[in-house]
Amino acid sequence: MAQHPTLDGVKQIDESKQGAVFFPESEAQKATTDTAATKRFYIESYGCQMNFSDSEIVASILADIGYSATRNMEESDLILINTCSIREKAEDTVRRRLRIFDKVKARRPGTLVGVLGCMAERLKAKFLEQEKLVDLVIGPDAYRDLPNLVQNASDGDRGINVLLSREETYADISPLRLDSNGVTAFISIMRGCDNMCSFCVVPFTRGRERSRNAFSIVAEASDLFAKGYREVTLLGQNVDSYRWTNPETEEDVSFAQLLEMVALVNPDLRIRFSTSHPKDITDEVLITMSRYENICKYIHLPVQSGNSRVLQLMNRTYDREWYKERVAAIYRIIPDCAISSDIITGFCTETEEEHQDTLSMIEFVQYSMSYMFFYSERPGTLAARKYNDDVPLEVKKRRLQEVVNLQNQISKEHNQADIGKTFKVLIEGNSKKSDQQFKGRNSQNKMIVFPKREGLKAGDYTEVKVLDATSATLIGELA
Ligand code: SAM
Ligand code: SF4
Numbered sequence: 226m227a228q229h230p231t232l233d234g235v236k237q238i239d240e241s242k243q244g245a246v247f248f249p250e251s252e253a254q255k256a257t258t259d260t261a262a263t264k265r266f267y268i269e270s271y272g273c274q275m276n277f278s279d280s281e282i283v284a285s286i287l288a289d290i291g292y293s294a295t296r297n298m299e300e301s302d303l304i305l306i307n308t309c310s311i312r313e314k315a316e317d318t319v320r321r322r323l324r325i326f327d328k329v330k331a332r333r334p335g336t337l338v339g340v341l342g343c344m345a346e347r348l349k350a351k352f353l354e355q356e357k358l359v360d361l362v363i364g365p366d367a368y369r370d371l372p373n374l375v376q377n378a379s380d381g382d383r384g385i386n387v388l389l390s391r392e393e394t395y396a397d398i399s400p401l402r403l404d405s406n407g408v409t410a411f412i413s414i415m416r417g418c419d420n421m422c423s424f425c426v427v428p429f430t431r432g433r434e435r436s437r438n439a440f441s442i443v444a445e446a447s448d449l450f451a452k453g454y455r456e457v458t459l460l461g462q463n464v465d466s467y468r469w470t471n472p473e474t475e476e477d478v479s480f481a482q483l484l485e486m487v488a489l490v491n492p493d494l495r496i497r498f499s500t501s502h503p504k505d506i507t508d509e510v511l512i513t514m515s516r517y518e519n520i521c522k523y524i525h526l527p528v529q530s531g532n533s534r535v536l537q538l539m540n541r542t543y544d545r546e547w548y549k550e551r552v553a554a555i556y557r558i559i560p561d562c563a564i565s566s567d568i569i570t571g572f573c574t575e576t577e578e579e580h581q582d583t584l585s586m587i588e589f590v591q592y593s594m595s596y597m598f599f600y601s602e603r604p605g606t607l608a609a610r611k612y613n614d615d616v617p618l619e620v621k622k623r624r625l626q627e628v629v630n631l632q633n634q635i636s637k638e639h640n641q642a643d644i645g646k647t648f649k650v651l652i653e654g655n656s657k658k659s660d661q662q663f664k665g666r667n668s669q670n671k672m673i674v675f676p677k678r679e680g681l682k683a684g685d686y687t688e689v690k691v692l693d694a695t696s697a698t699l700i701g702e703l704a
Contacts, residue, residue, distance in 0.1 A: 244318070264291060264292050265301045266302065266303040266304075267303070268283065268294070268304075269306050269307070271307065271308055273311070274411055275413065275431075276309060280305075280307045280341075281400035284403050286368055287371065302335070302336060304337070305340075306322055306339070306340055308340055310603065312603075320356075337375065337378050338360055339359070343365065343427070345362045347604075361385070362385040365431050366431075369393075394413070395413070399445070407454065407684065408683050410449050411460050412458070414483065415434060415436045415467055416434070417434045419466075420502065423538060424608045426606055429605055434463070437469065439471070442487065447491075456651055458499060459496065463502040464480055479509070480507075484496060484514070485513050485516075485517070495520075497523065501525060503527075503528065503543050511555060511559055514559055515559050523565070524565075525566070528590070529567060536548075538572065538574065538612065545582065561669070563593040564590055565592050565596075568596070568632075570597070570625040571599050571600045573600070588631070597628050597632060602614040636697070637694070640671065648701075649668065650665040650686065650701075652684065652686075656674040663675055665687075667689075667699075674701070675702055676702060689702065
């Protein structure tokens with residue numbers, strides 16, 4: 226494991242959840258999954274939030290055919306791994322996990338092992354050749370076929386379905402909330418990506434972009450609220466290009482309109498979203514955010530590089546000036562908004578001066594935090610085909626360390642500027658370090674820990690005054 230989590234390469238969005246074993250937490254969900262369940266599945270998830278959200282769809286499909294979730298792979302009939310291909314290290318991690326699953330299989334013959342997600346899609350049948358003990362290979366658009374494939378595999382046939390779809394959004398499947406705190410949940414609003422950033426494998430592993438029925442999204446949010454959830458995160462690779470046409474009226478629903486529809490579910494339901502693409506984020510979205518208190522004042526707006534030539538090579542379709550203008554618009558329309566980023570160092574042909582542009586962009590925007598990576602060439606991408614991966618690994622890593630150091634310093638300053646302020650915080654549960662303390666987030670997505678008070682519980686909103694801050698966390702007391 227690398228010293229800094231971002232150097233580890235596989236980590237994205239929620240570092241602490243990588244490889245998390247999904248399991249239904251609430252009693253109600255346990256009851257649902259246990260009824261008539263005769264077999265058990267175990268699932269590990271890697272990569273972005275979309276994968277974690279997909280695992281909840283998979284769990285729902287499996288519950289329908291009598292599988293309940295277990296945390297213990299040794300007692301499972303079906304071991305699944307939902308994989309990520311975004312960087313080479315992510316794939317290495319998956320292969321290491323498969324070696325462990327092989328051992329379980331040897332001890333417990335008949336256990337099936339299935340590979341889901343992006344790596345399944347990227348390697349397709351090759352997976353079955355390379356990894357002899359894998360029984361199932363299922364791409365992100367083929368989860369409805371799981372019951373058939375599991376049945377065939379139980380009968381001794383190794384199963385594969387990696388067909389990508391232009392329509393599949395799993396809109397009618399009610400995800401089984403796994404490993405949930407009962408307060409926050411993800412809702413997938415679209416799938417795939419049409420952007421073709423030259424470094425990125427996602428368009429190849431997740432297929433064409435498609436948006437989900439807006440009413441099914443609102444229904445899912447309402448259902449979550451009724452069950453006690455108080456925050457939903459709308460997920461897509463590029464949420465700003467969400468567009469759904471109502472087949473009855475032929476009217477289009479834009480992302481700004483969708484945000485408003487979900488915000489109106491209940492003022493006590495917080496809305497977050499991820500990821501915004503700098504080329505597509507509109508003032509209309511920003512104005513909608515400013516109008517509704519329950520739409521959180523936080524935007525994840527990955528810059529990738531601060532240099533216009535590198536951005537062009539990356540095929541991001543915006544330049545440094547465009548990005549700075551969008552940031553200025555955010556701070557103008559939503560002055561208390563926090564912005565975070567994804568950054569790649571050492572992309573093909575990046576010079577030291579161009580790297581300095583990334584550092585100065587971090588200074589300019591004052592990101593509250595960033596996910597930072599060194600460039601990892603992915604087979605089949607535009608960059609792999611067209612450009613030379615010519616920045617030496619040690620240079621990529623040194624530049625990454627410079628980016629990490631600067632971001633940590635700015636995150637710390639950003640957080641220290643909050644000392645003395647009071648924020649409305651949604652309580653998510655006990656803090657990691659002590660059951661005498663709660664943890665929760667403010668609208669700007671900053672984690673705050675504070676001592677408990679009788680009568681307060683997870684899912685409640687409360688006002689917290691910030692007393693101290695590190696680069697990652699605010700420390701406060703009830704106001
Ligand atoms: N759709 C989002 C966007 O456009 O920003 C993010 C998609 S990707 C799952 C998450 C992040 O992984 C990207 O923003 C990028 O910083 C990083 N990433 C993608 N491909 C990479 C590569 N080949 N090497 C290093 N980092 C990569
Ligand atoms: Fe990858 Fe670019 Fe699509 Fe994000 S927008 S998923 S980085 S191709």
